Amino acid sequence: MLQVQVLREETNRVIEGLKKRHFKDAELLVNEAIEIDKNRREIQKQADDLKAKSNSDSKKIGELMKGGKADEANILKGQVALDKEHIKKSEGSLAEFEKRLQEILYKIPNVPHPNVPAGKAAEDNATVYEHGSVPILHAAALPHWELIKKYDIIDFDLGVKITGAGFPVYKGKGAKLQRALINFFLTEAELAGYTEIQPPIMVNEASGYGTGQLPDKEGQMYFVNEDGLYLIPTAEVPITNLYRDVIVPEETLPIKNAGYTPCFRREAGSWGAHVRGLNRLHQFDKVEVVQIAKAEDSYKILEEMALHVQGLLEKLELPYRKLLLCGGDMGFNSAMTYDMEVFSAAQQRWLEVSSVSNFETFQANRLKLRYKNKEGKTQLLHTLNGSALALPRIVAAILENNQTEDGIKIPEALRRYTGFDWIK
RNA sequence: GGAGAGGUGCCAGAGUGGCCGAAUGGGACGGUCUCGAAAACCGUUUGGCGCGUUUCGCGCCACGUGGGUUCGACUCCCACCCUCUCCGCCA
Structure with missing residues (x-):
């Protein structure tokens, strides 16, 4: 399995190399993988930021409880519960993107070395x-x-x-x-x-x-x-x-x-x-x-x-x-x-x-x-x-x-x- | 097949709800000391992903795996996988 990073950074080399194999959907699959990866990273950023927020809020709740400020803590609890729902959604689509990316990567063969001769059979x-x-x-x-x-x-x-x-x-x-x-x-x-x-x-x-x-x-x-x-x-x-x-x-x-x-x-x-x-x-x-x-x-x-x-x-x-x-x-x-x-x-x-x-x-x-x-x-x-x-x-x-x-x-x-x- | 125990960092092993990505010991690496070494002492030492101002900073995830409870899980609950011990069977 190729690394997405390689597809991203050396797109042309990969596509040209795969053509030497007469691998039919080279361009299509590589571009699809790159696109899915892009979406994946965007969603991860969103989810990570939201998780960072709820993590620090949870810590605050702990401190408020210790300080006897139960009312304030309860308000924050509601907030975190709300964020959790959003996180769950993001994680769902993140997993979906990861699965699709994996499936495509499994289909892409290795890139031939430059010295490999062209030819079909x-x-x-x-x-x-x-x-x-x-x-x-x-x-x-x-x-x-x-x-x-x-x-x-x-x-x-x-x-x-x-x-x-x-x-x-x-x-x-x-x-x-x-x-x-x-x-x-x-x-x-x-x-x-x-x-x-x-x-x-x-x-x-x-x-x-x-x-x-x-x-x-x-x-x-x-x-x-x-x-x-x-x-x-x-x-x-x-x-x-x-x-x-x-x-x-x-x-x-x-x-x-x-x-x-x-x-x-x-x-x-x-x-x-x-x-x-x-x-x-x-x-x-x-x-x-x-x-x-x-x-x-x-x-x-x-x-x-x-x-x-x-x-x-x-x-x-x-x-x-x-x-x-x-x-x-x-x-x-x-x-x-x-x-x-x-x-x-x-x-x-x-x-x-x-x-x-x-x-x-x-x-x-x-x-x-x-x-x-x-x-x-x-x-x-x-x-x-x-x-x-x-x-x-x-x-x-x-x-x-x-x-x-x-x-x-x-x-x-x-x-x-x-x-x-x-x-x- | 039956019964029991257990899966935490390179290894051993502690941790029963926030102070834990994680005590302690060992190993490895670097340093001090030494002519050199050993000992002693000091320090460093998990991986993945993402973002950025990309030899650096920040965030997220991972304590067998997947789910659940909770504001918060190494810790509680459920399922699964694996390993070990004893018994049975057996080359």
Whole structure:
């Protein structure tokens, strides 16, 4: 959520930025917010003045009563009662304005960074880096959903039996490969200076609001009705919310946390050939990295985080490209996002395996995540996060790209974690 | 699930109707002392919003949340949320 103050003071920058997203009602909503805010402030001034008056009158009444001047006190009481009615009215409309302002602010996405390319959709994203070459597969090469059957390492039908579609069962070397990847990603994160966090995978409503899943994306999360808890769609939610309502000491910045969690996504309504196999699931595993930084450091850190993810892909010997997302393709909360896509050789398509974003103060504003600067002023911090990495598509790419007639070869860097070199 | 206790500032903790944005202790920060440090002593230390003559002044709000009583609520009443302890169940 953007701050009204920013809308007020940097109206043009905000509107121009939002246009880059092809966000339809940018001008309309921003101006409406500013207008409502103006009314809100006028009413607050009126109410505050009236409250100041009745506060001091109440004090006088106390003094008069003590001095035995009950008559004078009673006259004043009548006066205060009258003022109270007016205050109540003002407060009513103040609350109304605040509610409407909030509703509008929830609808306005983050303002893209100036370096974000213009563009409407995925094809307008800028490819800023490419690495590795596409492997040439043997004639009988299979897509991963065939490979997992051939080697009996992941079973979708069993998942359907015990839970439903999109909940695969990993077996034998398939299960061990999961564990190895998680371990590899966490170890690499630790080496990069991240503190490992193991958070709950259910969160309360306040956390959902904190990172922006609520109120809009409610239907995308699994909800445990009995206890009012949400299954997390990503570790970003619990790990970022650790710092909700916190004023962090300046010397601890930047804060670097990493965590492995299963992730749950309802993904209502997305079906079809391109979501086959491991491409899209309701439950999957992911290691997430999260940083909290001062405004002046956040873009340097965004680059650092992207490079960390690139390093992982290079160690796994996967060909990838790095995209700088265009305004039209960015997520609602983000000011700048890099996507990493891995080439899946048997499917002959790029698969998104990581998304690294700087949210600037967009999340911090809702989270009330701040620090005190040198002048003693509290300031909002910047939040950043990235997948490092999401497992299923990495598994798909490893299986497809590394298949030979003799089996699937495990990348060198991963072998000390798997304990085996081949899936045969 | 049953019974009880409780939610106050960075932490602990007092406060049962106006003198309370809040005692006291601890922590942190600054200063005095010291070659330096410790101790001691002195001082500072919640956040949000609004207005103005905007490194400062004034006002409003907040003692879990929302309502109520009252001229006046941390204090009284109602509802809700959360935490802790004991019992039960349990990996």
